[in-house]
Amino acid sequence: MIQKTQYSKITIKKICEKADISRSTFYLHFDSINDVLNAVLDDAIMVTSPHYLEINDFSVDYLKENESLIPACQRVGASAKYRKLLLDPDLTEYIVGRIMVHERNRVVPAIQKKTGLGKEDAETLFLYTLHGSFAVNRANHFRKNDKWYHDVQLLNKFTLNGYRTLK
DSSP states (O other): OOOSSSSGOOHHHHHHHHHHHHHHHHHHHOOOOHHHHHHHHHHHHHHHHHGGGGOOOHHHEEEEEEGGSSOHHHHHTHHHHHHHHHHTTTTTTHHHHHHHHHHHHHHHHHHHHHHHHOHHHHHHHHHHHHHHHHHHHHTTTTTOSSHHHHHHHHHHEEEHHHHHHHH
C-alpha cells in the first residue's frame, strides 16, 4: 500500500480490505497501524552490524562487496520495497527514531571503542551520524548509483577519520 499511498492516508480499514481480513483478525496481530509500521521497519533494519566503523577501504568495489558493513538506512534504502516508505516526508523522524532504537546499543559502544569517548559523547556522534546519513540517503532518493557511492565514501572517510582524530 505504501507504494501507492502516503502513510498518513493508510487506515486500518484500508489494510483490512486490501488483506481481505476482518478488523478483529487485524487486532489479533496488531494493536495499531503504528504496530504494522514497526513490523515493516523492524523487518527492514533487522540485520545490522556496527562493523562499518572498521572499514579501511573506501573503494566502491569494497563497499559493493561488503554491504553488510554499511549503516542500516544505507542498506535498506536500496530495496524498492522500502524506498517509498523511507521517502515519505511524514515518516522521516519516526523512521530515524526506529533505526536509533535498533542501532544504539550496538553502535554507541563501537563508537566508544573506536574513539575512547564516554557514552554521552558517543551518543552525540551516533545521533549526528544517523541523522546525517539518513538525510544524504534521502537526498539521493535511496538509489545506489555513482553519486550515492561517492557520497557514502565521503561520509565514511569523514566519520572514521574524525573518530581516529578523537582517539
